Amino acid sequence: KAGVTQTPRYLIKTRGQQVTLSCSPISGHRSVSWYQQTPGQGLQFLFEYFSETQRNKGNFPGRFSGRQFSNSRSEMNVSTLELGDSALYLCASSLGQTPLNEQYFGPGTRLTVT
Amino acid sequence: DQQVKQNSPSLSVQEGRISILNCDYTNSMFDYFLWYKKYPAEGPTFLISISSIKDKNEDGRFTVFLNKSAKHLSLHIVPSQPGDSAVYFCAASENSGGSNYKLTFGKGTLLTVNP
Numbered sequence: 001k002a003g004v005t006q007t008p009r010y011l012i013k014t015r016g017q018q019v020t021l022s023c024s025p026i027s028g029h030r031s032v033s034w035y036q037q038t039p040g041q042g043l044q045f046l047f048e049y050f051s052e053t054q055r056n057k058g059n060f061p062g063r064f065s066g067r068q069f070s071n072s073r074s075e076m077n078v079s080t081l082e083l084g085d086s087a088l089y090l091c092a093s094s095l096g097q098t099p100l101n102e103q104y105f106g107p108g109t110r111l112t113v114t
Numbered sequence: 115d116q117q118v119k120q121n122s123p124s125l126s127v128q129e130g131r132i133s134i135l136n137c138d139y140t141n142s143m144f145d146y147f148l149w150y151k152k153y154p155a156e157g158p159t160f161l162i163s164i165s166s167i168k169d170k171n172e173d174g175r176f177t178v179f180l181n182k183s184a185k186h187l188s189l190h191i192v193p194s195q196p197g198d199s200a201v202y203f204c205a206a207s208e209n210s211g212g213s214n215y216k217l218t219f220g221k222g223t224l225l226t227v228n229p
Binding site for chain 2: 035
């Protein structure tokens with residue numbers, strides 16, 4: 001069974017631009033979570049979507065947003081990029097009603113903001 | 115404020131010996147804890163978890179110990195193998211088993227197992 005896929009894998013953007021990242025969960029999974037990983041802050045929770053609804057949200061500014069489609073694919077958008085948004089963005093999928101350990105991570109999208 | 119802390123950025127052990135990775139937390143509402151392993155260019159992979167109603171959980175070479183009064187958990191790997199070399203993340207959650215999929219992670223510990 002195919003794992004979680006994220007596209008693109010690498011991205012370079014300029015300060016002030018916006019970016020959209022995509023995550024395709026494992027077939028049958030209805031929950032998608034997004035995390036930001038930076039050297040200074042480690043892995044930080046952004047938000048979680050389940051059946052097209054945002055169910056949980058972390059402490060990030062409104063520039064970070066997401067959505068989930070009816071096929072469970074999810075996108076996250078960052079507007080007005082700042083240098084500090086340079087990070088590895090990870091998504092994780094799960095059935096959505098199972099213990100947390102049954103959450104599978106994708107390889108991530110490496111975003112560099114210049 | 116870092117609610118989950120892994121104070122050792124790195125750890126080096128010999129193959130066959132025990133690896134002990136430590137994690138401290140400050141939020142008393144955390145009641146479910148997980149360890150993930152991460153190789154470069156890959157996403158984290160779940161290793162083992164423990165609920166706050168237990169103080170130990172074992173899975174093969176991996177054992178997690180939880181000391182609630184000290185707000186401390188540790189991951190023991192015995193025996194350590196070179197393939198265990200990776201970054202290990204400790205994570206915690208409130209309302210385990212419910213619909214709370216928000217994980218709070220530590221910054222990770224790089225484990226190197228030398229042959």
